[in-house]
């Protein structure tokens with residue numbers, strides 16, 4: 654009621670517009686997203702962009718399954734979407750892809766047909782770190798200067814850098830089981846090539862919304878290596894996109910500048926903007 658009155662008076666020019674406008678949200682890049690067939694059935698590219706806008710997310714790093722769905726989003730908003738080549742035809746492939754010897758050749762062919770900035774997300778753990786399919790994908794990424802997004806343990810990250818010391822790796826979910834000491838060791842070992850996303854670990858690192866001191870100390874020690882993300886792993890997660898983004902902003906808000914901007918935006922911008930995406934072959 655009061656708001657309506659104010660608006661009316663402001664329109665009549667008798668009330669200085671109702672107080673200062675809310676300050677704009679700090680810029681944010683969501684560095685880990687999925688867009689599956691089920692997601693696409695629920696949310697058109699327009700609907701996805703509307704969600705980003707409402708959450709103040711300027712750019713989205715997204716992988717599709719099937720992979721072409723990421724290209725559909727990219728073509729809809731090339732300045733907002735950073736497409737990763739998903740190598741799974743469907744979610745079912747999460748456990749089978751390592752044994753599909755035709756996969757690397759298919760991935761290489763797909764990289765020729767579209768604009769891709771990375772490969773992933775690849776799910777694997779120590780016992781499979783030496784699988785040749787993984788090795789070939791890492792080599793492919795390194796040769797094309799693509800980022801590889803990996804959901805796995807430290808052994809897999811070590812293996813990726815054994816295969817290709819210069820490859821850029823985005824390690825998902827704070828290394829799966831988030832341990833600040835382990836991540837500090839890994840960042841010391843790979844200071845220029847390893848980035849780590851915090852997705853789906855917000856409650857672990859900031860229960861009650863406040864970042865735990867060990868995590869804050871790690872972010873302060875490595876201010877350029879961490880990126881934030883929602884990780885839309887399901888239709889339900891897309892439905893709650895705004896809430897998750899707000900939760901991330903909640904714990905990041907207490908950080909000093911420039912660390913806060915680094916985590917929310919600048920680190921991901923540096924990771925993905927240092928590469929010229931390969932020219933599209935329509």
Ligand SMILES: [Zn+2]
Nearest residue numbers: 685774884886
């Ligand atoms: Zn994911």
